[in-house]
Amino acid sequence: MPAHTRGGVGARIAYYRSVMRPKMTQQQLAEAACVALGTIRKIERGERGVGDSTLEAIADALGVDPMRLRADRGPAHTPVHDALPALSAAIATYDLPEDGPARPLHELRAAVAEASRWRLGAQYTRIARKLPDLLVELARAYHQAPSDQRTELARLLVRAYRSADAVAYKFGARDLSARLIELMRWALPETNDPLLAASVAYVRTETFFAARAHVSGLRALEQALDAAPAPCAAPEIAARGALHMRAAVIAGRARDAASATTHLHEARALADRVPEDVYYGTAFGPDSVRIHEVSVAVSLGDEHVGRALDVAREWKPPTDLPAERRSGFYIELARAQLWSGRPDHAFESLKVARRIAPQHTREHPWVREDAATLRRLKRADSETLTNFAEWCAAT
Structure with missing residues (x-):
């Protein structure tokens, strides 16, 4: 896995650790991320790079999207984009899966339910990382299963395809999304x-x-x-x-x-x-x-x-609603505020959407369009707005 450049990543980690409420110490971050304390210290001082898996563990411990910590934050280089070919390959042999093991039905059921929770929480990196193997395993289980299990396995396939589709659609892989939807429709008759x-x-x-x-x-x-x-x-x-x-x-x-x-x-x-x-x-x-x-x-x-x-x-949407839905509310509201001549309110709404579901907000085309518009409307440059626009790749 690539090691991210020194300095910028460490400074961001130190920043997010310092703004936690209550503030998180380096020791607490190391324990929460299962990373050595000395490693955390060196990363924050810019003395060493950090690999993807370590960065994601640190981001989880801080409760932020990994993309908020990366120095290279362009949309074409996210882990989700990188995983899309594996997702496409996983569904290419949906009807002719390779031989191999498959977990018991109750374990597959739990794995699919977990993926659904990730979808509702807009945790797309986790879906992209885990779903390719799960889809292959589900297809294998479905084709190997006795007749009395095929109905439930077909239902699990439909639900898993839906979680995978959320990643494909949100990240702009529209052909892959359409293929996943067709596979949902293929499996549907078996579900009854x-x-x-x-x-x-x-x-x-x-x-x-x-x-x-x-x-x-x-x-x-x-x-x-x-x-x-x-x-x-x-x-x-x-x-x-x-x-x-x-x-x-x-x-x-x-x-x-x-x-x-x-x-x-x-x-x-x-x-x-x-x-x-x-x-x-x-x-x-x-x-x-x-x-x-x-x-x-x-x-x-x-x-x-x-x-x-x-x-x-x-x-305002209550906090117990799924993160993807709540962030969507503020993205839509920002557009209404922008159209109504309230650019400052629109920017505040976009920032709320980002706090709720960073990945969903960052990949939303309306966010990019509206952030670019806000930059053009500002008579004086705003560092915060500029940072936001660069974060979501607004042009």
Whole structure:
């Protein structure tokens, strides 16, 4: 693994250690990261480089994204980007996996659940590191399994493909993302699970967003709503509500205000019937619908943007919502604030998004666009804004 250059990395580590509340000593950092105290001292003094695995252990101990510590922070050199070829190779033989061992079903179940938690927490480096091997192992287990286990293994494959897709889509590998979604749809018939089918339809909308085929995406979601189970129990209610949330956003992108309003109304009515939670991998409930209300307002633009500001004045996403969803709220809010002539507020929102989910924020195209716009709007250069723009590779 490459050793990162001296000086800059050590200074960043020392900085983040010093701003911890309470302040973390070098000894405490060494113990938390399982790194020798002498090594920590030398890294901070710039007397030695630091490899990827050590840097990631230190970043985990400090509670920051590893990219915030690196001297080379260009988006083309992140561990996630570097891992995308391995992810692509892992799914190339989905139907003809090589022979080898596979863990028992309960261990595979736990591994897939862990990957789902990483996705919701926007911990994409961990997904990129672990998912290629897990996908190969799941495919092997699926093709070797007795008939009474294939249904559950197919469900695990769909969920694991979804976690992998989050990395591919967020990091701009749209062809890989589309392939992973097709594999979700390939495994779906074996699952015999209509709620999982609704979940896949929700994720499939990414392909329509990427292609800017918003009208077609709305039509696909409405077909999924027709096929979804009746909203009786909480999981069925949440599955239908999530589809309505997604439909509202893509209708907004299509500038179809009437459809966006209708779907948002349906989502809100369903959210009032269930507690906020993660259902089949998608957060749904009253808070998630509020976040989507902001997204719809920004998607519609023009006179609708004020609604996003109204929501933000009255409400903020609670900390128990998934990090990816909370950071998304502030990214959308920043765009509404920028369009409304409030650049300082927009920058504050982007910084909040970064604190919540650094990787999600850094790779979001809107963040780059808006950070670049903010730099152009500033009459006097701001070191903080410049650092932020360089961090997210805004041009």
